[in-house]
Amino acid sequence: MSNNLANETQLSRKEIARKVGHKCLVSRRNFLISSGIATTTVMVTMNAGTALAEQVPATITTFPRKFVVKLSDLKLDEPFDFVYPDDGAHADSMIVKMGVKAGGGLGPDEDIVAFNYACTHQGGSLVGSYKKDTKSLGACPLHLSTYDLTRHGILISGQAYQSLPQVLLELDGDDIYATGIFGLIFGRENNLAG
Numbered sequence: 424m425s426n427n428l429a430n431e432t433q434l435s436r437k438e439i440a441r442k443v444g445h446k447c448l449v450s451r452r453n454f455l456i457s458s459g460i461a462t463t464t465v466m467v468t469m470n471a472g473t474a475l476a477e478q479v480p481a482t483i484t485t486f487p488r489k490f491v492v493k494l495s496d497l498k499l500d501e502p503f504d505f506v507y508p509d510d511g512a513h514a515d516s517m518i519v520k521m522g523v524k525a526g527g528g529l530g531p532d533e534d535i536v537a538f539n540y541a542c543t544h545q546g547g548s549l550v551g552s553y554k555k556d557t558k559s560l561g562a563c564p565l566h567l568s569t570y571d572l573t574r575h576g577i578l579i580s581g582q583a584y585q586s587l588p589q590v591l592l593e594l595d596g597d598d599i600y601a602t603g604i605f606g607l608i609f610g611r612e613n614n615l616a617g
């Protein structure tokens with residue numbers, strides 16, 4: 424899809440959340456993003472599996488890909504921390520193999536996902552808060568927001584009203600690369616602003 428069309432049709436995550444709440448699911452197919460820096464519009468299925476299911480456009484920002492970790496080095500339910508997309512504020516991120524299929528999941532079991540660590544409410548750090556029993560991040564130490572990593576980081580409970588930004592991943596042999604971000608990092612006007 425061209426950038427012009429993307430600009431014409433893009434909805435912010437905030438607008439999407441306001442429209443349909445937090446029942447946001449993106450198909451794995453829609454995560455196939457072209458390489459390079461671009462703003463791309465994908466169709467997001469809202470209220471999937473219900474009578475209210477509908478497709479709406481959503482914006483994904485892609486960047487030059489960055490090596491994260493080797494697939495063979497990931498251990499079940501042990502997050503690996505990295506920074507993305509740069510060394511600026513709120514770039515702390517994590518990747519984890521969860522053992523259950525997840526939205527946007529990478530690998531043969533579609534169970535590897537990556538997320539930014541900054542709570543979307545007021546930027547509280549979620550470092551070290553992964554829960555293997557619920558496959559979630561949180562509770563945030565500031566106001567207890569908790570996010571579901573199997574469903575694109577949607578809010579489970581707490582004060583936030585936007586999903587956690589999900590880092591888009593690509594597998595090249597045994598190497599896992601970050602290629603973009605679905606959602607806006609807390610405190611940034613765009614994901615590259617730092």
Ligand code: FES
Nearest residue numbers: 542544545563566
């Ligand atoms: S900053 Fe995380 S819930 Fe408020």
